[in-house]
Amino acid sequence: MFKFLSDEPLHNPLAREQVSDTVIKCTTCYMCACRCGIRVHLREGDNGPEVRYIDGNPEHPLNKGVICAKGASGIMKQVSPARLTQPLLRKAGSERGAGEFEPISWARTYEILTERLAKIRATDPKKFALFTGRDQMQALTGLFARQFGTPNYAAHGGFCSVNMAAGMIYTVGGSFWEFGGPDLDRARLFVMIGTAEDHHSNPMKIAIAKFKRDGGRFISINPVRTGYSAIADEWIPIKPGTDGALFMALMHELIHTDRIDHAFLQRFTNAPQLVVLDEGEREGLFAFDPNPEKGPPGDGRHPHNKLVWDKASSQVLNAYPEGIADGCDPALEGHYTLADGSKVAPSFQLLRERVASCTPEWAATITGIAAERIRQLAGEMGHAAFEQAYTLPIPWTDAWGRHHPHTQARPVAFHAMRGLAAHSNGFQTVRALAILMSLLGTIDAPGGFRHKAPYPRHIVPNYRAFNDPAQIQPNTPLNAAPLGFPAHPDELAIHPDGSPIRIDHAYSWEHPLSAHGMMHNVITNATRGDPYRIDTLMMFMANMAWNSTMNTSNVREMLNRKHGDGEYMIPFIVVCDAFQSETVAFADLVLPDTTYLERHDVMGMLDRPISEFDGPVDSVRIPVVKPLGECKPFQEVLIELAGRLKFPAFTTPEGGRKFSSYTDFIVNFQPAPGVGFLMGWRGKDGQSHLKGEPNPKQWEAYEKHNCVFQYHMPQTMHYMRNWNREYLDFAKDKSWRQRNDPIQLALYSDTLQFFRLAAQGKTRGRQPPDELRERVATYFDPLPFWYAPLEEAATDLKAYPLNAITQRPMAMYHSWDSQNAWLRQIHSHNYLHVNVATAKAAGIADGGWCWVESQWGKVRCMVRYSEAVEPGTVWTWNAIGKADGAWQLAPGADEARKGFLLNHLISEELPFQGAKGSTTISNSDPITGQAGWYDVRVRIRPAAPEEPRESFPQFASMPAAPGVLGKAAQVLTYFAGRKKS
């Protein structure tokens, strides 16, 4: 008899010892970036309390008790064999990458770091670079870099989705993901585009489940029929990098059929505002009232000093307040002449002209979506926005004092992510989407896109990035944060000759609006000494020797590259991680981090809170078990170093330490009076919220309240927050905004035009170097447009006919969980998923081995036939393939032998014609510096029968680091019921 038909149970949990789970601690999950509330159930272990199981916290506003496979598997992360347990120093004489270390004490570790960093800070602070992965503490890491005095700081956003953030923030003042999202409770139609199934995981799935139960229609547009696409009512395959063309055609169709929200455009966007058409230094900028009291628009003091053409009176009026007075009917179309003879047109007219040629037929040839389907899609969007529209009985008053007795719903919601962003045309693509949404009137409207506090921000946000090379001085903090949002060429981080200040070239003329930095170019530039050499590179949670980099094999070689005198090109590398990742092997000094269950953390308003549509929410983590071995939270390390290095913000006037620990810092640090990292239970007695004096018992208050603070705003502040007077005043009062003026949607971006005019030599002031003029003038178009990803121009498309993309699976986030015994059982290796017709045409069998080649490199992997991918695209899961021995996987593990990493095929640079001849430039969006890692083109062919049945490339197996936890054999015995030894 087969075993499964036996009377004898395979596993009888009831027969085992029952274990008490009465000890429950609440904290916040960090198995992905969604930050659900969890309850950790503990049992008594050999060395004190240990995790028995984890479930979702039903009282948490984000996930309401739901937990996903990753979240429940946190227990296996905690006992992962790959855990580092002590600080390590590379053995003298050993090579980077060989992974030969000696354990050292924390005292010695601090001595080494303090001595080295103090010397750099006292001489040339920019020689210290700090780059972090998908951490959630950028308010602290950014402050550390600023206080150190180095501009060379960023997190992983330039590699991830800065196009999504910047493209939307520069257009509507907020963006998808942490700062806004689709209002599925009130939508009728939901269009998801370019979104993998891991993003905004639990909250999105809970919302979609309810949306579908309520009868909503869900369309997913993606080259791959992802998990989301599988549960959608319709999957529309699209070619990668062409989403912008689809949006342009949808706009064409909506405008052509007059399915746009005229009243919304007239009052709440810059659509009616007049743009100067005459050549000169105001060309393409907004015309304005010359009254010297008012100043030109965009100077920050009078951002709304613009003009409209009133059709009712046939005259030019100030956009505010006359242009919105009762009886005024601002024109959206036409060409006009001002009293001084200037030719002008409403910005909407220019948009209309721009999309006139972007017909569905035009887009069909680019996207692969039939013209008729594009027309229908536009019709469906218009139908949802206008025929299915309704109002909510919520009165509100706009910024100019008009009372609106109801709130207008526009129930068509969108959600988009990295599929749009990770292309070199992503910024303009995301802008096109944001403008499409604006035409439908869906911005912060019920059923559409809704902001989450502290968004919406100004367009452009009032955060200027550091930009003055003279301010990089020994032992001196920078006068501005390293990251921000430039509004003008004057705000670029460049030297007087136009060359970059930063090691990654962010905020230079190469990538002016690189709001998240450009982590993907750090190692290449630092190795090359471009624009200068650095001394110490510190990486936190950033696996830059593997999946957090393009051109992986060469980057690994660069980390090991030396000068003729034997010194490394990057002299000192510090890696902080909880696990033995691929990058650990290249470290000179390893700092063992804690897990999310062992430390305090903050997800607050100074960084990335977990706000809901209806009000701000922040949350914390508190330790539920003690740190393993010698592990220390990186936060504590930074606070300690900041104290030792005597950073001004961390030092008392008497010269002593201002903060004794990270928890002390979180409670007492205030960037402005009453404003801190956490907004709940402030004030000496813990009775103030949002703002207030520090509360010494704030951590205890969070611990008592499920580690989360939620503030419910009155209904009158739930919608239309770009223009909602009550909300704007409230947000300013709470220091979420510096001004309380309204945020007009930027259908037309005069910010981009400032850069274009400089590139065209039409303005005085900063201008790009000659070799970059055409590039800046082309891509800084104030109106959205679609262009082919830049890599195509450098590629023989006949030789490399296929697009290759990756996505993260539901069960793993970044490279975080291949060491997780439970999650490895879901994904131990990855395949290249190829449309059946495409694979057969290439002569590759289902399950067979094949070569995937780009012009930059090649990988060998296994193929799976799939009907769930459009024929011109191949795809795979990201970061399942691992280097042999990394993450404490047994030598020869599936992850290393069968799994593969697509990044080997992607270049971090493209050829470029510079002033001195052929050179290279980052393979990134020319506006934001977003890595174009979904742009790569490939071809496939079968592997020869005699070739090894293993993935390529392979690397020498990483040895176990001293003190790494190991004990893989014991991990799967770690179940409820394990008897104490």
Ligand code: SF4
């Ligand atoms: S979605 Fe899953 S992994 Fe992500 S935070 Fe929530 S429970 Fe954790």
